[in-house]
Amino acid sequence: MQSKLSDIELIEQVLAGNQAAYADLVKRHQRFIFTLALRFSKNREDAEEIAQDCFIKAYRSLASFQKQSKFSTWLYSIVYTTAMTFLRKKRLDTDSIDDENTYIQLENQSSALGNNMAEIKSRSHYLNQAIAQLLPDDAAIISLFYMGEQSLEEIGQALGIEANTVKVKLFRARQRLKEKLEKNLKGEVKELI
Amino acid sequence: MNTIEERLWNYIDGSCSEEERKAIDILITQDEAYRSKFEELLNFDSHLAKMGMDEPSMGFTFKVMEGIRAEEALKPLHARINKNIIKGIGGFFIITILFFVVYMLATTHIAPVNLSKGLSNGLKLPEGIKMPDLKNYFNKPVLEAFFCVDVVLGLFLFDAYLRRKKVSKQILK
Numbered sequence: 001m002q003s004k005l006s007d008i009e010l011i012e013q014v015l016a017g018n019q020a021a022y023a024d025l026v027k028r029h030q031r032f033i034f035t036l037a038l039r040f041s042k043n044r045e046d047a048e049e050i051a052q053d054c055f056i057k058a059y060r061s062l063a064s065f066q067k068q069s070k071f072s073t074w075l076y077s078i079v080y081t082t083a084m085t086f087l088r089k090k091r092l093d094t095d096s097i098d099d100e101n102t103y104i105q106l107e108n109q110s111s112a113l114g115n116n117m118a119e120i121k122s123r124s125h126y127l128n129q130a131i132a133q134l135l136p137d138d139a140a141i142i143s144l145f146y147m148g149e150q151s152l153e154e155i156g157q158a159l160g161i162e163a164n165t166v167k168v169k170l171f172r173a174r175q176r177l178k179e180k181l182e183k184n185l186k187g188e189v190k191e192l193i
Numbered sequence: 194m195n196t197i198e199e200r201l202w203n204y205i206d207g208s209c210s211e212e213e214r215k216a217i218d219i220l221i222t223q224d225e226a227y228r229s230k231f232e233e234l235l236n237f238d239s240h241l242a243k244m245g246m247d248e249p250s251m252g253f254t255f256k257v258m259e260g261i262r263a264e265e266a267l268k269p270l271h272a273r274i275n276k277n278i279i280k281g282i283g284g285f286f287i288i289t290i291l292f293f294v295v296y297m298l299a300t301t302h303i304a305p306v307n308l309s310k311g312l313s314n315g316l317k318l319p320e321g322i323k324m325p326d327l328k329n330y331f332n333k334p335v336l337e338a339f340f341c342v343d344v345v346l347g348l349f350l351f352d353a354y355l356r357r358k359k360v361s362k363q364i365l366k
Contacts, residue, residue, distance in 0.1 A: 019261070026254045034249040048249055048256075055257045056264065124245040146241045152208060171202050178237065 007071035014062055022062075026055050029072060032147055033079055039139035040083035042132055046090070054082045069157060076144060076158035083136070130180040138173035145170055197227065201234050266360055278353070282346055289339070 005013070005021075007028070013021035033054055038047035058065075058078050065074055131139045137159075144150045144158065152163040152170070159166070203209040204217045220227040250256075 019258075022261070023254050023258050026257050030249055030253050030257075031246045034253070035246040038247050044247075047247075048253065051249060051253070052257050052260055056260045059261050060264070124240075124243065127240060127244050128247070142241065146244055147246055152206075167203070167206075167208055170206075171199055174202065174237070174241075175198070 008067055011062060011065065011067075011071065014059070022059055025071070029075055030055075032072075032143075033075060035147060036076065036079050036140060036143050037083055039131060039134075039143050040079075040087060040136045046086065050079065050083050050086050053086070054079045057082060070154065072148060073150060073154045073158050076148060076150070076155075077160070080140065080159055087136070126181065126185060127177075130177055130184055133180050133184075134173065134176055137169065138176055141166065141170050141173050142177060197230055198234065201227070201231050204231075205234060205238050262360075266357055275353070278350060282350075285342070285346070 005024070007025065010021045010025050014025070030051065034047055034051045037050035037054070038044065041047045041050055054075065058075055065071065131142060134142070140159070141155060144155045145152075148155075150158065152166045155170075156163040156166045161169075200209070200213070200217060204214060209217070217227075221231050222228070
């Protein structure tokens with residue numbers, strides 16, 4: 001069962017020496033941090049490694065958290081830098097996110113499941129698949145805006161860019177996402193967009 | 194100049210000005226193209242908002258907490274050692290020394306002394322003062338007890354060190 005205390009209250013407890021309170025913070029944010037890490041890495045194992053690394057880094061520098069912004073916003077900025085460092089280390093080509101393997105996988109699934117696939121699998125599943133094909137920055141902006149419920153200003157703060165730039169990037173990311181969905185689902189896309 | 198889609202997204206996100214919002218309100222009610230595009234984008238937006246999140250593995254929180262514990266365990270021994278143990282050992286020695294000093298002073302027999310006589314006899318101790326025989330205090334059982342406590346304290350410290358080392362090794366595996 002998760003704690004009813006606010007993030008700030010839990011942080012204060014952790015700083016006072018109650019390490020168990022940090023487990024509550026992890027439980028509270030792990031799903032989103034993992035999803036965000038997955039958007040960057042495109043791989044569950046790597047995403048877990050990034051998310052774990054992110055939480056450990058956050059614990060290490062918890063005392064430096066200013067409490068002026070939301071804990072989640074601060075956490076997202078750590079995910080972003082951690083993921084970027086991780087990807088650089090793994091020398092992934094982030095420019096070729098239209099990864100052939102990912103796309104082939106999607107096409108195979110489409111042909112195997114037939115025309116009623118949209119009824120069998122959830123819309124969320126298709127959206128997540130399409131997001132996985134986007135550039136990491138686009139995927140992260142969409143995830144932060146919709147899943148993280150972050151404002152344009154907060155996203156800007158997490159990614160280190162201006163709110164107006166976030167607005168433009170979000171618009172372009174949504175357009176690209178629509179294109180991916182149209183490409184992946186062809187006729188069935190009308191149900192989603 | 195913003196495209197229709199861009200203006201509508203700003204309208205949906207609530208990031209447009211009041212004037213712009215009013216203008217788009219009118220366009221949506223009067224212009225069929227605007228209305229159809231607006232409905233399409235709104236539908237897309239609502240699907241995005243309902244999008245599910247991925248779940249990490251079952252033991253994710255445990256792994257994070259273990260990672261934190263492993264980091265703590267990897268800190269140098271001098272940084273991790275419990276200061277209370279050091280204080281306890283220090284306190285034990287101070288109390289032991291104080292006990293012996295007080296005991297010696299308490300058991301030393303001091304009788305009234307003729308100082309002038311004492312000085313004339315050189316640096317000899319005054320007649321009334323009898324130095325206690327140290328053999329009475331540092332006898333075998335006392336020394337054995339003292340060394341036993343030292344050995345126990347030493348073993349306790351060594352055990353704590355080995356336990357930490359073992360835990361950090363298990364975590365790193």
